[in-house]
Amino acid sequence: MLATSLLLAAPALAQSTPRSQQLWTPDGAPVNCISLQSIRSTHVVDDRTINFVISNNRMFTNTLPRACAGLGMNRAFSHNSRTTQLCAVNSITVVQRGANRMAGPSCGLGQFQPMKPVPATPAATPPAG
Template sequence: MNTRSLKPTLLAALFAMAGAADAARPSPDEQLAKALDGRVAGKPVKCIPLRNIRSTQVIDRTAIVYGGHGRTIYVNRPTSGLAFLRDDMILVTDTRSSELCNIDIVKLMDPGSKMITGSIGLGDFVPYTRPAKDSTD
């Protein structure tokens, strides 16, 4: 069997599989829409209490979704550094108060090398609340 002819075929198959995996992955807009499904936007706020943050979801080059207590989540669309914002990075936040605010800088750390790879400037936090179920249903 000729191994030279197998190498280009094998490489083409690997590239095709990688492309199919990327195509199957939802776009950042689709990921954000899924996170906000059934929620209503409220008035943007400059800060959110750290004690209310229970989880974070990074949407590549788009936003950070902060999960909170109850029916409300907060979406932050950074004002700078979006090129560094990737879902495989670790968010490193160093605040000097009990709140996370739109003036704070968030550093991004590569999980493998543990090196800081960039930073983002936070924008306002938009609360998205899931409406209470109507008891007359």
């Protein structure tokens, strides 16, 4: 078994349309696990929602079954997976801000909802006249 401990934070994504402003919609049924190796970045939305950006410009949204105190404020968490996947049965631990980056509460994950970007609609042009 592979023991993995990983700290995931929400780095800024340098793209023409920032992911925080891009609209996403569900794309199929939720899955129980995603590959740790495929995770490129994460974005903590609030105390219950984490977006996992994976290879090939895909994203999975994980809605935790319950709010995880401090997750939205600290925007960083760690996990300790004993496999090569992050699954709904795993827990995360909030990493608190500050010089010593103390561990905060641990919370269970939910299923991973595949998401796809909503195609951008061209801006309406005002009528001539």
